[in-house]
Amino acid sequence: MATNSMKRYLILSAVFLIVSIRMSGQVLIENQHKSYSEIVEEATRDKKMFNHMDLSLTAGTTGVGFDIAMPAGDFLRLRTGAAFMPHFNYKMKFDIQVGDDPSQSAKRFETLSDYLKQMTGYDVDDHVDMIGKPTLNNFKFMLDVLPLKNKYFHITIGFYAGPSMVAKATNAVEDMTSLMAVSIYNNIYKKVLNEDDIFAGVEFPPAINAKILNAGTMGMPVGTFGRDMTLNDGRTFKAGDTYMMYPNHENMIKIKMKTDVFKPYLGVGYGGPVSKDKRYSLAFECGFMSLGEAPEVLTHEGVDLERDLSSVASQIKSYVNLVKHMKVYPVLDIRVTRKLF
Numbered sequence: 001m002a003t004n005s006m007k008r009y010l011i012l013s014a015v016f017l018i019v020s021i022r023m024s025g026q027v028l029i030e031n032q033h034k035s036y037s038e039i040v041e042e043a044t045r046d047k048k049m050f051n052h053m054d055l056s057l058t059a060g061t062t063g064v065g066f067d068i069a070m071p072a073g074d075f076l077r078l079r080t081g082a083a084f085m086p087h088f089n090y091k092m093k094f095d096i097q098v099g100d101d102p103s104q105s106a107k108r109f110e111t112l113s114d115y116l117k118q119m120t121g122y123d124v125d126d127h128v129d130m131i132g133k134p135t136l137n138n139f140k141f142m143l144d145v146l147p148l149k150n151k152y153f154h155i156t157i158g159f160y161a162g163p164s165m166v167a168k169a170t171n172a173v174e175d176m177t178s179l180m181a182v183s184i185y186n187n188i189y190k191k192v193l194n195e196d197d198i199f200a201g202v203e204f205p206p207a208i209n210a211k212i213l214n215a216g217t218m219g220m221p222v223g224t225f226g227r228d229m230t231l232n233d234g235r236t237f238k239a240g241d242t243y244m245m246y247p248n249h250e251n252m253i254k255i256k257m258k259t260d261v262f263k264p265y266l267g268v269g270y271g272g273p274v275s276k277d278k279r280y281s282l283a284f285e286c287g288f289m290s291l292g293e294a295p296e297v298l299t300h301e302g303v304d305l306e307r308d309l310s311s312v313a314s315q316i317k318s319y320v321n322l323v324k325h326m327k328v329y330p331v332l333d334i335r336v337t338r339k340l341f
Contacts, residue, residue, distance in 0.1 A: 060333030077144040085136040099216030132169035138162035167257040219244030226310030260292040
């Protein structure tokens with residue numbers, strides 16, 4: 001993933017360098033017979049290089065943040081800053097299934113949930129809600145090209161950089177008791193299957209053991225494997241097998257979405273002063289952030305829902321299909337700027 005992103009960024013950089021060289025070529029020719037001190041003095045005085053600083057507040061599809069900018073010549077401006085995605089939640093629902101046959105699951109679930117209620121005192125819901133949260137936080141470094149005399153229009157090349165995890169989802173707090181009951185039942189199933197004591201020499205009657213073995217384990221059907229795979233917990237699957245997700249050692253289920261840390265950016269923008277003294281300005285910018293390959297969508301068991309499964313459950317299909325095609329992230333920002341000096 002990182003290699004492809006770097007290739008794209010190098011291509012964009014080459015295009016930018018060609019534009020910059022053509023625009024600044026005349027300036028270089030004029031300065032070729034001047035001393036270094038004369039060039040620096042003239043650049044600072046006449047070419048407006050690093051002689052003032054702007055502070056901007058930003059808001060848009062990358063979140064809210066800030067920019068600090070300084071001119072780097074007649075046609076260039078350097079910007080750096082950060083963007084933080086506000087926390088908001090979106091809900092996904094996973095059904096709990098007993099065994100491999102969905103048509104028998106409801107009846108089996110009713111019987112087994114009653115057993116669990118008697119043994120543990122916990123009620124088991126037939127579904128688990130997962131709460132998703134974006135975690136898209138990035139540092140950014142940009143170089144603006146200002147081709148017009150009034151400096152209102154700009155072309156931008158640069159990059160965003162931040163943690164690889166850009167979203168996560170965990171089960172709702174109110175479903176913790178259901179997941180604990182599922183873990184307890186699966187542990188009982190494993191002991192019955194291996195003909196072990198349930199606890200301290202206690203065994204279930206043969207009729208109960210037969211019902212447990214006939215029912216199978218409890219889990220959340222997520223999709224169908226597209227290849228042979230061994231999970232983090234040691235379970236093995238063949239292509240075409242149903243992927244049943246189980247609670248982890250904390251009795252939780254988790255999913256995280258990961259992308260490249262380094263994200264090249266290309267965009268355009270337009271803006272100008274909004275106050276008489278020209279200390280305040282407003283600008284709009286749109287572009288795209290390259291994510292490399294499609295993001296990874298990983299469960300706590302190490303399964304990538306986008307790459308490892310040939311099909312996914314209907315309740316999360318729309319999310320996975322969206323991620324599958326998300327190789328670039330659209331950027332649309334509004335920037336309010338104040339000139340500091």
